Amino acid sequence: MCRRKVFDVCFDNIAADTDYLECDTTNSQGCARCRVTQPLICCNIHHPSEVSAYDSNIQKKKYTKEKHNFMLQDALDNWRDAKTIIVYGWARLNDLGPALIMPNSILDCIIDCAHHHKINTIQDLRKETGWTDAELFGEEVIGIIQRCTAPLPLPLISTPLRPSTFSTINTSTLSLLNTSSLNSISSPSSVAPKHHAIKCGACRKEGHNSCNRICLKHPSCNGGSEKENVSQTSHSHI
Numbered sequence: 108m109c110r111r112k113v114f115d116v117c118f119d120n121i122a123a124d125t126d127y128l129e130c131d132t133t134n135s136q137g138c139a140r141c142r143v144t145q146p147l148i149c150c151n152i153h154h155p156s157e158v159s160a161y162d163s164n165i166q167k168k169k170y171t172k173e174k175h176n177f178m179l180q181d182a183l184d185n186w187r188d189a190k191t192i193i194v195y196g197w198a199r200l201n202d203l204g205p206a207l208i209m210p211n212s213i214l215d216c217i218i219d220c221a222h223h224h225k226i227n228t229i230q231d232l233r234k235e236t237g238w239t240d241a242e243l244f245g246e247e248v249i250g251i252i253q254r255c256t257a258p259l260p261l262p263l264i265s266t267p268l269r270p271s272t273f274s275t276i277n278t279s280t281l282s283l284l285n286t287s288s289l290n291s292i293s294s295p296s297s298v299a300p301k302h303h304a305i306k307c308g309a310c311r312k313e314g315h316n317s318c319n320r321i322c323l324k325h326p327s328c329n330g331g332s333e334k335e336n337v338s339q340t341s342h343s344h345i
Contacts, residue, residue, distance in 0.1 A: 110150040176222055179255035183214055186251060190244065213238045221252045 115121060120143055130138035151158035187205035195207055216236045220226045225235055229245035232238065241248075309317040309324040320327055 109152060170219075170222055172218075172222075173257070175255060175257040176218055179221055179252065180214070180218055182251045182255050183209070183217065183248070186247065187214070190247075208240070208244070209238065217248065217252070221256045224256070226252055 127137035127141035127143070130141045136142065148154045148157045184205070187209050188200060190208045191200040191205045199207060213236050217226065217232070220231075220235045226232050226249070229241055229249065232245050232248060233241035304313045305316055306313050307315050307317050307319070307322050310322055312322075315321050317324070319325065322328075
């Protein structure tokens with residue numbers, strides 16, 4: 108069903124199909140003001156390609172307004188006032204307000220979209236807000252948004268850890284030790300190195316050194332024999 112049918116039924120447009128002929132009998136086409144004209148673009152059902160440019164699939168999330176949001180709102184309010192005076196004059200601004208240039212609903216929508224960084228071009232402005240004057244004043248509004256909007260947060264970048272030289276050395280050392288131990292286990296025929304026997308420097312015999320009492324030339328052995336000889340000599344003299 109066409110979306111215009113609701114309005115046709117509400118305003119009884121069918122009954123007014125022939126009224127325009129009676130309103131102006133001098134014109135064969137009837138009254139130009141009362142004549143119901145067919146629009147070039149009907150609705151999103153009959154002309155979806157023409158209407159899809161104003162659709163937005165982005166869901167607006169609730170948020171708490173911050174400093175940048177209030178700055179943008181004040182800047183857009185000042186711009187609306189100044190632009191209304193330039194285009195329509197101060198009297199229209201005083202009587203009707205700045206909504207002649209930009210309605211309040213469009214202003215709120217711009218602030219919401221700018222908070223989520225959804226408006227960067229004139230096409231984005233027209234698509235997100237549906238503002239009819241986006242092509243005419245879009246560049247000025249985009250400039251205000253870029254000046255007052257908070258910058259995008261920087262993405263988190265994770266840098267992989269570099270392997271340290273110490274760990275590399277330890278790894279190589281462990282691998283060498285493991286290899287050598289495996290080689291020693293795998294080759295049972297390998298003979299352990301032969302240790303040199305201890306050799307005494309006094310008597311030139313192996314198995315002890317010159318400080319050991321078992322050595323025949325140790326001072327303790329010589330001292331004992333001399334004492335024995337001395338005692339025997341003393342007894343003989345007596």
